[in-house]
Amino acid sequence: MSEESLDHVISALYEAVLEPDKWQEAVGLCGQFAGGIDAQMLTIDKIQNRVLFAVIAGEAFPLQFNLDYEQHYVKIDPHVTLLRNAKVHEWNFCQRTIFPGVVNRSEFYQDFLLPRGLGYALLAVVDEDESSMTSFVAMRSNEMRPFDSDNKMDALRFSSHLQRAIRMQQKMTGLLNQVDLGAMAIDALAMAILIVDDSGRILHLNQKTEELFKAPASGLKSRFGCITTTEQNQKHKLNKLIFDATRTPAFGGAMELGLAEPRHLYVIPMSASSPFIRDWQRPLALVVVTDNRNNLSALTLTGRLYNLTQAELRVASALLAGNSPEEYALEFGVKLNTVRTQLKSLFSKTGTRRQSELVAVLGRTPPLKNGD
Template sequence: MADDEQLSHLIGMLYEAVMAPECWPDALEYCSNYVGANGGHLLVIDKSSGRIQKEFYGGRYIESQDFTDWANGYLLEDPRMTSGMMTNIGVHEWRFCHTFLDEGFVARNPLYQEFLIPIGVRFTMGGLVDESNDSKIMLGFFRTQEQSPFGIQEQTAAKRLSPHLQRAFRLHSHTQHLQAKAELGAQAIEAIAWPLLIVDGDAHIQHLNARAEQLLTAHFGGLSCRFGHLSCFEPSAADELAALVRQATKHPAIGGGMCLHALPGARILVAPLPAASQWIKDWQRPLALVLIAENSEMLSGSKPFDLDFGDWPSMDMAKCDPVAGFAKTYQLTGRETEVLQGLTDGLSPKQIAERDDVSRNTVRTQLTSLMQKTDCHSQKDLVRLFFSFR
C-alpha cells in the first residue's frame, strides 16, 4: 500500500485543485496511481434526473473523449451503475465490478465488448465519495483486461483517500459558489457610473472599476496611484485619505468622507466592507470601499456624477488592453509588462527568455521587480492578482 508521504503529497494536490479546477485531471491521475489504477473518473450526478452535473477525469490510456462518449451514450444503461455494484452504496464504501458482474456476463455484454474493453476499461473499483439531498459524487478507478482485478489492498488505499477527497470537493463546490458571487459583485461594481475602488488597510488597490481606472490613468482630480497604492498628490489630502482607509479597515470599522478639492463639489466616501465586521478573524484582511461622488447628488439619488476630463481622449474600456491597464496602475516598465504578458499567456520564465532572446537572469530580475511592485510573493499570486484586476 502507498505510504503516508505519498498520501500527504496527494492531499496537497487535491487542495491545489480546489483553487485551480484545471488541476483536477492531474490530481485524479495521482489518485489513480495511489490506488494502483490506470485512471479515474469523478462524477457529480443529479439524484432526481440521474444526469451528470459535473465530471473530471485523469489517468493513463483513456482519452477524455471516451469519457464524454460514455456519459452521453451509456451512463443510464451501464450495468455497473444499475447492478448492485453502485446501488445502495454508502459514503466511503468501495466495491468491485467483478463481485457483481462475472466473466460470463462481461463476455455477453455489448457495453463491455464493444466499448469499455476496447478503450482499456475491464475492471472497475467504484465508490461513493459524498452525497447530499440533491446530488451524489461517485468515483471509479479502472484497470485493463490484461491486469488483475482490484483487491483488498487497493480498496484499503481508496478508503484512506476517500475522506480527503470528500473534504476537498466540498471545498471546491463552496469555492466555485463564492467565485460566482464574486464575479456578480465585480460586474455590479463595473456597472456603477462613479469611480469605485476596493483597497486594503494600506490603501493598496485590490480592485477598481473602469471609471476609477480612467480617473487614475488621467492623473486627474488630485488622486495618484503609485505601485498600486491609492493616495493624493497634495500631502495633507494624502494623510486624510490614508486615515480614512485605516479607520474603515480597523476593528471596529468606521466609514467616513473627505472633500476632493481638485474636483469642486466632489467627495471621497470610504466605507468598510463586510470583512471588517465584528466577526472578523485574525487571518482575514479587512478591506474598504472607496467611492468618488458629488455629495449632493449622492445624497439626493440624482443622476451619476459625470467627471469632466477636458481634452483627455475618451476610452472604450470594453476594448481596453487589460495588461496595459494593469501596467499603468502598478507603474510597470515596458520589459516588466512583457514578462507579465508572458506569464498570463502561460509561459514559464525560461520560455519568456527564449521568446525575447534574453538571459534567464534578466527575466528573473524583471520578475523580482514585478513582485515588489505588486506586493506578490509568487508567480501564481501575480497571475491571480492580474485576473482579479481584470
C-alpha cells in the same frame, strides 16, 4: 504507498480547488495512488441523472470519449447504479458486485470500457447531498490483477481529502449567486475584491486587487499579508471599518481613499453561513474597491455582487424602501405572480429564505459615505 506520495496527492487536490485546470492531474494521481492506471470523478444530479462535473484521467479516454460518456454512457453505467446505494467513503471492488453475466450483456462494458482495455474498478461515493452525488472510480486493465484490500486502504487515505476538495470546489463555483463569493466568482468580477479577517489579513484577492496594490496612486497596499492604506491618516479608518464588519453585531461601511485616482472602499460583513467562515472558523469581511469615475450606487453594487437583473434590482429597491410585493406590483403595473417569481430568484441568489432575511442581507451593502 509512502507518506511522501500521499502528501503529493493531497497537495494536488487543494491546488486543483484554486486552479480547476489541475483537476485532471489530481484525479489521475488519486487513481495511481490507489493502484489504478486510469481514474474518473463524476458529480451527478441524482434527480435528473445528468452530469454536473466530470474529470476523466488517463490515456484510455481522449476528449471524444469523455463527451460520449457525459452524453450517453453515464445513463447506463452500472457503477453509477451500484453507487446510488453506497455509503460515503465505502470503497468497493467491481468484481465483487458486478458479475460476469452483467458485463457480457452491458453496452457500457462491451462498447465503452472493455474496448479501452479496462476491466477492473475500485470505486466509492466520496461526497453526497440531497441533490447530487460525487463518485470516484480507479480503473485497471483487464490484463492486470483485480484491486485488493491494500488498494482499498490506500484509497481511504486520500478519500476524506478528496471530499473536502470537492466541497471547496463547489463553494468556489457559486460565481455571482450570493455574497458568499467563491474564489472563482471573485476573480470573475471586474472590480477589486478581497476577503479579510478581523485583523485585516488577506485570505483571498482577485487580479484587480493585485493590480490595485501595484498602482502607487491607488491608496491601498498589502503589508505583511494585511491590507492597509498608503496614507497614514486613513489607516485608522480602514482598521475601524474591518473591526465593525467582523464584530457582533456586524456593520458595513465605506470610505474614500486615494488622492490622484479617487476610489471608494466598501467593507461588507460576510454572512455567518458563508463557507469561507466555516472553513476559516472566524468572522470575515468582504472588501470591495470601486473607481469613483464609475459612480456606483449602493444598489448597483448590490446588483453586481449578487448578479441581479434590472427587474430584480427594482424589486430589491422596493423591499428596502419598506414596500410589500403587492404594493410594488400595484405601483408598477406588474403581475403579482411575476413579482413572486423575481422574489424567489432573489432568495436563491442571496441564499435567503424569507423576506426579512433578504432585506437584512441587501441592507448590509453600505451606503456611500465621504470621509468616515
